[in-house]
Amino acid sequence: MKVLVIRFSSMGDIIYTTPVVRCLKKQLPDAEVHFITKPAFKYIYDNNPYVDKLLLLKPELSDTIKDIKAEQYDYIIDLHNNLRTTLIKLRTGIKSSTYKKQTIRKWLSLKLKLKLVPPVHLVDRYMKTVQFLGVKNDDQPIDYYIKAEHQLDKLLPVSHQQSFVAFVIGATHFTKRMPNEKIISLCKEINAPIVLLGGNDVKENGDIIASALGNKVYNACGVTSLDESIYLVSKAEKIIGFDTGLTHIAEAFKRPIVSIWGGTVPELLGVQPYKVKEVLVAGIELSCRPCSKFGLATCPLGHFNCMRQIPEVPITQFVNNN
Template sequence: MPLLRHDLPLHGRKTEGASLKILIVAPSWIGDTIMMQPLLMRLKARDPAAEIQVLAPAWSASLLTRMPEVDAVIENPFPHGSFDWAGRRALGRRLASAGFSAAYVLPNSWKSALVPFFARIPRRIGHTGEARFFLLNERHSKSTLPRLVDRYAALAGEFPDPTPKPRLISTPERQRQAREALGLPLESVAVIFCPGAEYGPAKRWPAHHFATLARRLDAPVWLLGSAKDAPIGEEIAHLSAGKALNLCGRTTLEQAIDLIASARAVVSNDSGLMHVAAALDRPLIALYGSSSPSFTPPLSAHAKILSLELPCSPCFKRECPLAPPDTLRCLEDLTPERVLDALNH
């Protein structure tokens, strides 16, 4: 497994003369990775010649290549939750000769700060997190900023302008290639539903609501998500009498990005693909149940947030803690009619 994935089609890679070489230790989730991009924008605004390399899970490489601020991706081989002291020390020692002048550690865990420490990177910056006083030498106190994107961006220091919005790259050529690879009509302008949410059922709009909405739309409906979302995708496709095409688990993340980029509109739970749609600036209806748009909202002027704001929400639970008939009222009572009205206005 190569350390530096030079085979990846990265955008804007620097070669010679960069004034700073920066390592970013990235989060492990799609949405959080997108929330990281404004920090990279600010680092580039401060020093356009800076070279930014991102230590990230292998799956995120196709997402990071869509950020022009990223010059290279270093594959993080440690699964989420894995400690592996020896492996992290070995990776840090391999990076010690790479010439990084600064590292920004975005996860709050103790173990996430080990690689920059072992690499002896002079400036190691991050939030205080889990007792990592000796691992980071520029520690920011736990932020009171409500939005995660602002907490990440604040690590770059003070800027007079508001936090910029994430922006992913997609081209007509890539969008065509994605459709051809999946056997989809090249001219269709579809409405895309993202019915999954990795965190748990309390963030997922009911399948029967998605199906009802699909039947009422005058456009093709494509369902996108991971292989874990394939069962709910099949349920929606069945309940919609075939109006919705289930692509959950059939696309790569890169193909999902390009399908979303050419969508007429996107309807999504609070999920990673919701943030992808926002970063591609597509018309978006973002559905919130147990989570809060105050913390991780879709960052786009074309996004509309729908939340019933019940007294019990946001509860931030994976599963609804209430017994019937109150179970998942925050999503069950968010009707397809309300979502359709938001799409049409």
């Protein structure tokens, strides 16, 4: 049997496909399991032992369809369910099973502020697509495989090499990020060295936070590569982060996680931390929340209370508790 699993984007959505691929390969050991995604997300499946071949989406869909036809798959497992994957299934004629997005329910939940989407994790919804093959969820965390050998003494100052808390301060959209002053307030109450993680887009934020807190905080934003950042997350005592890819990848390393949510909510997306034993999901109930499904550039009402008013004590107690 030869199976192609499809998910083109984004980082968080792809990382949650890894249990599906693992269960397919382990429970159908004679099957050949391939995965296709965009080139930008290739790194998520690099080194993954459960994938026999990794295909990449080409600029012209017709070229991708040719590649897929040439492989002569028995089944397509469509975990994206968009126009492109629909065209792929139609033009190849390969038997398929498709993830149900619940688009209308999600839209109504967002617009009417009603909880119309069942609180089922994205992984569990993905797993339904392979039930017809007799594949069941193994109830294990997501998979991520660090690409290279790294050393803490090459990445962190001596003060942070023995034990540290990783704080992922980056996120694609403003309404997913906590304001600098709120992060500073939290960090003041954390009884451990702190490493700030994120890309170049939040390096300046990290500098502001680090300058306010002195040597307690090391700003690695824009300094470490993605693989190095993931390595640091894997070595952290505990992790604090927002609704962003690096926070979701952190779930692979069995570390306690604080998952902080502002304008977005985990139940709408089904992406709360998966199979993490020690987790705190932080967010507050507001009539205006969620304001969007994936995040916005500004708070629509200007107050940003969804982040500013999150209670700090439960977060700092969780982090400080041994």
